[in-house]
Amino acid sequence: MQRTVRRLKDAKMTHILRVQSAALKAIHDYMYESDVVQAMPVVLSPETDPLDHPHFDASVEYYGQRLHLTKSMIFHKQLALLNGGFDKIYFMSPNVRLEEGGLGGTGRHLFEFTQVDIELKEKSKEEFMAVVDGMIASVFAFVIRECEDDLRALGRELRVPELPLKVYESEELRARYGDGFESAASLKEKDPFWITNFKREFYDKEDSVRKGYYHNYDVFWPEGYGEALSGGEREFEYENIVRKMTERKTDMDSYRKYLEAARGGLIPRTVGGGLGIERMVRFLTGQEHVRDVALFPRVPGEHIEF
Amino acid sequence: MQRTVRRLKDAKMTHILRVQSAALKAIHDYMYESDVVQAMPVVLSPETDPLDHPHFDASVEYYGQRLHLTKSMIFHKQLALLNGGFDKIYFMSPNVRLEEGGLGGTGRHLFEFTQVDIELKEKSKEEFMAVVDGMIASVFAFVIRECEDDLRALGRELRVPELPLKVYESEELRARYGDGFESAASLKEKDPFWITNFKREFYDKEDSVRKGYYHNYDVFWPEGYGEALSGGEREFEYENIVRKMTERKTDMDSYRKYLEAARGGLIPRTVGGGLGIERMVRFLTGQEHVRDVALFPRVPGEHIEF
Numbered sequence: 001m002q003r004t005v006r007r008l009k010d011a012k013m014t015h016i017l018r019v020q021s022a023a024l025k026a027i028h029d030y031m032y033e034s035d036v037v038q039a040m041p042v043v044l045s046p047e048t049d050p051l052d053h054p055h056f057d058a059s060v061e062y063y064g065q066r067l068h069l070t071k072s073m074i075f076h077k078q079l080a081l082l083n084g085g086f087d088k089i090y091f092m093s094p095n096v097r098l099e100e101g102g103l104g105g106t107g108r109h110l111f112e113f114t115q116v117d118i119e120l121k122e123k124s125k126e127e128f129m130a131v132v133d134g135m136i137a138s139v140f141a142f143v144i145r146e147c148e149d150d151l152r153a154l155g156r157e158l159r160v161p162e163l164p165l166k167v168y169e170s171e172e173l174r175a176r177y178g179d180g181f182e183s184a185a186s187l188k189e190k191d192p193f194w195i196t197n198f199k200r201e202f203y204d205k206e207d208s209v210r211k212g213y214y215h216n217y218d219v220f221w222p223e224g225y226g227e228a229l230s231g232g233e234r235e236f237e238y239e240n241i242v243r244k245m246t247e248r249k250t251d252m253d254s255y256r257k258y259l260e261a262a263r264g265g266l267i268p269r270t271v272g273g274g275l276g277i278e279r280m281v282r283f284l285t286g287q288e289h290v291r292d293v294a295l296f297p298r299v300p301g302e303h304i305e306f
Numbered sequence: 307m308q309r310t311v312r313r314l315k316d317a318k319m320t321h322i323l324r325v326q327s328a329a330l331k332a333i334h335d336y337m338y339e340s341d342v343v344q345a346m347p348v349v350l351s352p353e354t355d356p357l358d359h360p361h362f363d364a365s366v367e368y369y370g371q372r373l374h375l376t377k378s379m380i381f382h383k384q385l386a387l388l389n390g391g392f393d394k395i396y397f398m399s400p401n402v403r404l405e406e407g408g409l410g411g412t413g414r415h416l417f418e419f420t421q422v423d424i425e426l427k428e429k430s431k432e433e434f435m436a437v438v439d440g441m442i443a444s445v446f447a448f449v450i451r452e453c454e455d456d457l458r459a460l461g462r463e464l465r466v467p468e469l470p471l472k473v474y475e476s477e478e479l480r481a482r483y484g485d486g487f488e489s490a491a492s493l494k495e496k497d498p499f500w501i502t503n504f505k506r507e508f509y510d511k512e513d514s515v516r517k518g519y520y521h522n523y524d525v526f527w528p529e530g531y532g533e534a535l536s537g538g539e540r541e542f543e544y545e546n547i548v549r550k551m552t553e554r555k556t557d558m559d560s561y562r563k564y565l566e567a568a569r570g571g572l573i574p575r576t577v578g579g580g581l582g583i584e585r586m587v588r589f590l591t592g593q594e595h596v597r598d599v600a601l602f603p604r605v606p607g608e609h610i611e612f
Contacts, residue, residue, distance in 0.1 A: 001563055001566050001567050001570070001572070004385070004563075005385075005388060005567070005572060008385055008386060008388040008389055009388050009389060009390065010389075011390070011391060013389050013391070014389055014390070014391025014392060015391075017343040017344075017345060017389075017391075017392065017395075018343060018392075020343075020344065020345070020346075021338060021343045021344045024334070024344050025334055025335075025338045025344075028330070028331055028334045029331075032327060032328075032331045037323040037324060037326075037327045038323075038330050038331075039323060039326070039601050040326075040400075040419075040420050040583060040584065040600065040601075041400055041420065042418070042602050043349065043375070043400045043402050043418050044375075044402060044418055044604065044610075045602065045610065045612065046610055046611075046612065047612065056368065058366045058368075059366070060363075060364045060365070060366070060375070060404070062362065062364075062404050062417070063407065063607055063608075063609075065609065065610060067610065069349070069350075069366070069375075075612075076601070076602060076612070079310070079311075079314055079612065080314060080601050082311060082314040082315050083314055083315060083319050083320055083323075084315065084317070084320070085317060085319070085320025085321075085323075086323065086324075089323075092398060094346075094347055094349045094400060096349055096350060098366070098368050111368070112348070112349050112350055113346075114346050114347065257307055257310075257611065257612050258612075260307050261307050261311070264307070266307070266311055277346060278346065294346065295345050295346075295382070295386050296348050296351065296382060298348075298350065301369055302369075303369075303371065304350075304351065304352055304371060304373065305352075305563065306351065306352065306353065306381075306382070306385065306563050306564075
């Protein structure tokens with residue numbers, strides 16, 4: 001337990017937790033003032049995000065049913081917006097992704113982390129971006145105001161980014177930096193920024209005319225801290241969902257209920273994304289590894305002491 | 307998916323989510339203003355709460371390690387307070403307790419739910435009670451102010467309870483009502499109230515002189531809604547922990563790291579408790595069953611549709 005105890009007692013952890021508390025408070029305030037309703041997270045469910053990278057199964061059996069730990073609440077977020085009384089929802093959603101050990105060294109992977117996971121109904125990606133821009137600026141402003149002493153103790157200087165945050169097209173950055181464009185751009189920028197158009201999971205919307213163009217995006221932290229948020233406009237039409245699952249060799253049998261809802265025309269037209277809390281706190285506090293901001297870090301491939 | 311879709315589309319759910327959002331906002335505001343730092347929940351860990359009632363195992367294997375879904379963050383909360391820079395911490399902690407199907411009918415059990423889980427260092431149970439009293443009153447005041455229309459639509463009248471909330475001894479209530487004293491008192495009372503002294507898990511503090519008297523407590527919602535919060539002063543001395551584990555036939559091999567910390571004198575002297583969010587929202591909105599406030603309810607023994 002020595003490693004755990006040393007981490008817990010570390011004076012740095014006091015400052016980090018204070019910054020985290022302020023950042024979370026700013027997020028909740030912003031959401032409440034923006035009329036985004038908050039729902040409770042789902043931990044176990046019959047169907048969860050397939051993800052587009054290798055990872056191990058994490059599921060349990062209960063009364064004859066196989067229930068998976070949430071990898072992201074994407075499908076639950078979409079369906080939650082079936083309700084006619086609100087068009088914006090968020091979850092503070094712990095995700096478990098039992099990734100391969102190699103990711104432990106990236107500095108930004110935990111196999112268990114929390115997203116502030118947001119979804120908007122009948123809105124465009126530009127509208128979603130404006131909501132997230134506002135949230136990020138509000139977090140920076142609040143943390144800078146409330147945590148002056150903590151930031152000084154951590155040797156961290158922050159500035160509130162000017163809005164709107166810059167938006168880059170992935171093609172434009174790839175042409176400039178090559179395949180490592182995400183890291184290169186993150187290293188070069190001084191404020192958080194967006195990159196649009198990534199090929200990934202089936203549920204991110206592909207342009208109906210220009211195949212291979214995706215109406216999705218990531219936010220990146222600057223100074224090399226990398227990915228902050230992932231999201232997109234969503235597929236909601238049954239034929240598109242089935243086509244894209246087929247292209248990606250997604251096991252459709254694992255998504256029977258979701259596909260049943262889609263076939264019935266029950267997936268609302270939505271746009272959204274999830275921002276990782278621990279990665280945000282890592283950036284705000286200027287830590288080397290995302291493990292450094294967690295009281296009980298779960299790093300891919302590492303033995304968990306407690 | 308018909309049941310899920312009907313639930314999600316229900317106009318009542320709009321009002322319930324608005325009340326929930328206001329209640330959560332009030333909790334976070336109160337905690338922030340009270341200098342209670344917020345840390346991120348743990349979902350999987352090698353050691354978790356043994357619980358004192360029957361339930362099924364919920365664990366996964368990852369890189370050769372058996373990791374259990376959090377039943378409560380009791381041990382992590384205690385250890386988190388090893389940090390010298392703060393003496394109050396809370397988590398919005400999703401708990402998974404794969405309970406027996408019979409509990410599905412109580413109206414207040416979900417096998418997956420979220421607690422606002424609080425722990426204070428070097429404080430008495432009276433001090434903890436004052437913090438919780440303040441939190442509850444603040445939630446009521448905020449919800450009544452912000453959700454007037456929602457409460458009217460739900461046909462629900464609430465009043466801000468006078469503080470301090472009433473405190474009963476379990477012995478006094480048992481003498482008055484018999485073994486069903488919790489339900490009887492919950493039915494009779496008009497405001498939330500405390501009951502102290504329950505025999506349960508090893509980690510709740512037993513009086514050092516009067517054996518069989520426990521410095522723990524529950525908060526109950528009135529009008530028959532039942533249990534709201536459970537907590538207590540905690541055992542922190544190795545000998546007491548081992549004695550009480552032995553008395554309860556707790557499998558010590560499952561708590562090796564915790565016992566190692568205790569043997570090293572590393573468990574701080576703390577007091578705390580966890581308040582169930584879904585049960586709170588059920589009471590605030592006057593719903594029959596806790597399932598009625600969840601978008602995707604997980605009721606013990608029931609088939610999970612989505």
